[in-house]
Amino acid sequence: MYRLTSAFIYEGRKTWVHELDPRSKLILSATVMLISILSESLLIQILVWTGEMLISFIGKELRKFLNSALLVLPFSVFILLINYVFGRGLMASITLSLRLVAMVGAFSIFFALTPPEDFILMLESLKVPALISFSFSLALRFIPVMAEETQRIIDAQRSRGLKVDSRNPIRRLKMMMPIFIPLIILSIKKSMEVAEALETRCFDPNAKRTSIIELKMTMRDYLIIALSLAILLAYFILKCSI
Amino acid sequence: MTRPLIRLKNLTFTYAGSKKPALKKVNLEITKGEFIILTGPSGCGKTTLCRILVGLIPHFYPGELIGKAIIFGRDVRRRSIKEIAKRVNIVFQNPDSQIVMTTVEREVAFGLENLRLSRDEIIRRVNEALSRLDITDLRSENIAHLSGGQKQRVAIASILAMMPDIMILDEPTAYLSPSSADKLFELLNKLNSKLNMTIILVEHRLDLAVKYASKLIIMVNGRITLQGPPKEVLSEDLTKISGVNVPSIVKLYHRLKSIGVRLREVPLTPFEAAILMREVLK
Amino acid sequence: MIKVENVWFSYDGVRYVLKDVIMKFSEGNYIAIMGENGSGKTTLLKHLNGLLKPNKGRVLVDGIETSKIPVSELARKVAIVFQNPEMMFFSERVYDEISFALRNFGLDEEIIEKTVKKVLNIFGLDEYATESPFNLSEGEKRRLAFACVLAWNPKYIVLDEPTAGQDVFQRELLRGLIKQLTSQGRTVIIASHDVEFVAETKPYIYLLSKGEVIGEGKAEDVLTDDKLIKKAGLIKPQIVEVFNYLGFNYREILDVNDALDFIIKKVSERNV
Numbered sequence: 071m072y073r074l075t076s077a078f079i080y081e082g083r084k085t086w087v088h089e090l091d092p093r094s095k096l097i098l099s100a101t102v103m104l105i106s107i108l109s110e111s112l113l114i115q116i117l118v119w120t121g122e123m124l125i126s127f128i129g130k131e132l133r134k135f136l137n138s139a140l141l142v143l144p145f146s147v148f149i150l151l152i153n154y155v156f157g158r159g160l161m162a163s164i165t166l167s168l169r170l171v172a173m174v175g176a177f178s179i180f181f182a183l184t185p186p187e188d189f190i191l192m193l194e195s196l197k198v199p200a201l202i203s204f205s206f207s208l209a210l211r212f213i214p215v216m217a218e219e220t221q222r223i224i225d226a227q228r229s230r231g232l233k234v235d236s237r238n239p240i241r242r243l244k245m246m247m248p249i250f251i252p253l254i255i256l257s258i259k260k261s262m263e264v265a266e267a268l269e270t271r272c273f274d275p276n277a278k279r280t281s282i283i284e285l286k287m288t289m290r291d292y293l294i295i296a297l298s299l300a301i302l303l304a305y306f307i308l309k310c311s312i
Numbered sequence: 313m314t315r316p317l318i319r320l321k322n323l324t325f326t327y328a329g330s331k332k333p334a335l336k337k338v339n340l341e342i343t344k345g346e347f348i349i350l351t352g353p354s355g356c357g358k359t360t361l362c363r364i365l366v367g368l369i370p371h372f373y374p375g376e377l378i379g380k381a382i383i384f385g386r387d388v389r390r391r392s393i394k395e396i397a398k399r400v401n402i403v404f405q406n407p408d409s410q411i412v413m414t415t416v417e418r419e420v421a422f423g424l425e426n427l428r429l430s431r432d433e434i435i436r437r438v439n440e441a442l443s444r445l446d447i448t449d450l451r452s453e454n455i456a457h458l459s460g461g462q463k464q465r466v467a468i469a470s471i472l473a474m475m476p477d478i479m480i481l482d483e484p485t486a487y488l489s490p491s492s493a494d495k496l497f498e499l500l501n502k503l504n505s506k507l508n509m510t511i512i513l514v515e516h517r518l519d520l521a522v523k524y525a526s527k528l529i530i531m532v533n534g535r536i537t538l539q540g541p542p543k544e545v546l547s548e549d550l551t552k553i554s555g556v557n558v559p560s561i562v563k564l565y566h567r568l569k570s571i572g573v574r575l576r577e578v579p580l581t582p583f584e585a586a587i588l589m590r591e592v593l594k
Numbered sequence: 595m596i597k598v599e600n601v602w603f604s605y606d607g608v609r610y611v612l613k614d615v616i617m618k619f620s621e622g623n624y625i626a627i628m629g630e631n632g633s634g635k636t637t638l639l640k641h642l643n644g645l646l647k648p649n650k651g652r653v654l655v656d657g658i659e660t661s662k663i664p665v666s667e668l669a670r671k672v673a674i675v676f677q678n679p680e681m682m683f684f685s686e687r688v689y690d691e692i693s694f695a696l697r698n699f700g701l702d703e704e705i706i707e708k709t710v711k712k713v714l715n716i717f718g719l720d721e722y723a724t725e726s727p728f729n730l731s732e733g734e735k736r737r738l739a740f741a742c743v744l745a746w747n748p749k750y751i752v753l754d755e756p757t758a759g760q761d762v763f764q765r766e767l768l769r770g771l772i773k774q775l776t777s778q779g780r781t782v783i784i785a786s787h788d789v790e791f792v793a794e795t796k797p798y799i800y801l802l803s804k805g806e807v808i809g810e811g812k813a814e815d816v817l818t819d820d821k822l823i824k825k826a827g828l829i830k831p832q833i834v835e836v837f838n839y840l841g842f843n844y845r846e847i848l849d850v851n852d853a854l855d856f857i858i859k860k861v862s863e864r865n866v
Contacts, residue, residue: 487677490787490788560831586839
């Protein structure tokens with residue numbers, strides 16, 4: 071399960087694709103998704119999905135991309151069946167189901183190929199309210215910390231005889247309490263400590279801030295944006311001429 | 313005599329919802345360039361005292377504050393945390409609770425970004441702070457990949473970059489091994505002597521830190537029971553300093569005294585102890 | 595006896611955190627595993643009650659391999675107190691916190707009641723039986739943590755950095771506890787880099803550095819071995835260093851008491 075969901079997680083690789091400005095990647099992903107949404111043609115969906123696969127291959131994250139397809143496969147099949155059963159021709163149903171796979175694939179390539187810090191910077195540069203982008207940033211920072219703490223609590227409670235391998239759903243719920251409650255208490259404690267630390271470092275979510283890191287678009291980024299626009303243009307021209 | 317940067321007079325504080333005061337009639341003066349060690353048993357009020365020095369009390373922790381707490385000329389009740397933070401700042405015990413950014417560089421820059429300094433100034437200060445803490449090579453690292461000791465240095469660098477006159481560190485070595493703790497204290501001593509930065513160290517482990525201190529403050533039950541140069545304070549009767557983790561060599565000094573062997577003064581390092589003992593035991 | 599036989603362990607399959615570790619913990623003994631943070635101490639401790647299983651080699655508790663029985667059973671024999679044990683509290687009352695483990699092990703309500711009462715008494719927490727664990731002071735919380743873990747009379751007690759961040763009174767408590775437990779024939783294993791505490795309590799020592807055992811022996815042999823201590827990233831006890839400077843290399847002088855005994859002896863010899 072973890073392997074499949076890692077399709078959307080950046081795991082530290084550093085190819086030139088990863089190092090592109092997140093905004094150009096956003097534009098590329100958005101373009102691809104837009105075409106997928108707009109098009110009723112099965113061929114276009116296949117092309118889009120193949121294009122995404124190519125991008126992920128260049129970025130050396132092919133396995134992640136394929137995992138994203140695997141993850142969404144059951145839902146995709148479900149959409150296919152439902153549409154077919156309710157009378158929407160076979161071709162159309164397959165198109166719809168493939169659209170889902172293509173959309174999810176677009177998400178996968180964006181997030182797998184973008185370091186989270188870049189994602190945060192992108193939000194800030196897009197003038198997303200500071201509080202929202204900062205919350206994202208904090209969440210990102212503390213996910214590994216809380217994961218570690220959770221493991222520590224589980225270890226401590228197992229060392230007191232807590233069984234974690236029960237099939238019985240009621241017993242599984244009961245077993246959650248000695249893990250859940252300390253975790254909640256810990257989270258509250260940590261939140262207070264973080265709040266304190268933010269105060270003493272003069273953080274004000276509403277005030278404007280300077281930023282040490284600036285996103286800089288390079289030639290490659292402009293090329294990617296140009297490419298995206300070209301693809302979009304090609305699609306519309308194709309559509310109009312048919 | 314230099315004017316004190318901080319003056320506490322008859323300070324008593326009770327947390328909201330609490331019946332017992334956490335601080336009782338505390339009197340303390342802190343001047344520039346001091347290296348202070350604050351120690352005492354758990355619950356003695358060390359952390360509460362630190363909170364007052366940075367303004368977290370009364371602005372973040374409400375309660376009843378009686379007496380005077382003058383921080384850089386004005387009463388703490390009339391200064392915001394933000395104002396105080398530029399002159400007095402604190403490194404908390406657990407770096408995982410203080411570090412809010414995902415990379416080292418952004419973390420060290422965080423406070424400066426909040427102060428809205430120019431980008432050039434921020435970059436300059438970040439470089440300097442990283443260099444002083446010897447972590448320049450960690451600049452682009454992800455925080456999650458760092459060891460405890462490295463995170464501690466990042467936390468200190470981020471406060472150092474704000475260039476406070478007084479830097480408080482709350483039990484920074486609680487989770488460090490002795491050799492890392494030793495290196496940290498050496499570093500703090502350098503900051504103290506080179507930048508004339510006042511250092512206030514809250515510690516249980518006196519053995520490694522006390523040789524750098526210009527003043528040792530002992531607290532018990534909300535009160536300051538002893539304060540002064542370390543050799544003076546530690547030469548007091550053992551019963552007066554019983555709540556404190558007295559270094560072994562200081563215990564030795566007292567035990568020798570009790571059997572009639574009087575060392576010339578209290579040793580703060582094993583080397584000193586050896587010299588003092590040689591004088592007497594030949 | 596707990597035997598650690600040629601244990602290799604890696605979290606990610608790439609880097610080994612424990613390399614060919616061999617250790618033995620006999621009944622009634624007091625042993626310390628010393629080393630820097632990151633040397634693998636905590637990882638090793640987690641092998642002793644089965645939380646972690648070795649990639650290569652094995653761990654035997656009283657002859658049974660840890661990979662063959664569930665942690666919930668091993669925990670009955672091997673109790674571990676981790677750092678900051680107060681983080682595991684979750685009950686409404688101190689009584690429930692202590693009885694939690696006893697219930698997990700399937701003891702009768704009657705026996706549980708008797709045991710909890712006894713344990714509360716031993717740790718001086720009788721008056722807090724119906725209090726919330728979160729209302730206790732730091733020192734009381736630490737005592738409660740010990741009470742929770744010792745309530746079921748485990749044979750082996752493992753403590754991870756028990757003196758880290760602790761004040762004098764808590765250190766005293768710990769010292770007394772260790773003495774009491776070993777006098778009861780139980781085995782006490784601590785992971786610690788607190789050389790002063792180890793110098794005072796004098797356990798058998800294993801030195802761990804970067805996942806490997808680089809030395810072992812009685813406290814008086816290990817703590818006075820300059821090279822070994824340095825290699826392990828530790829610092830010599832202050833008293834040992836003093837006597838080194840004085841030119842004496844007596845293995846038995848590790849802490850203040852030893853020093854004083856020695857000096858008194860020398861002084862009385864001189865007077866004779």
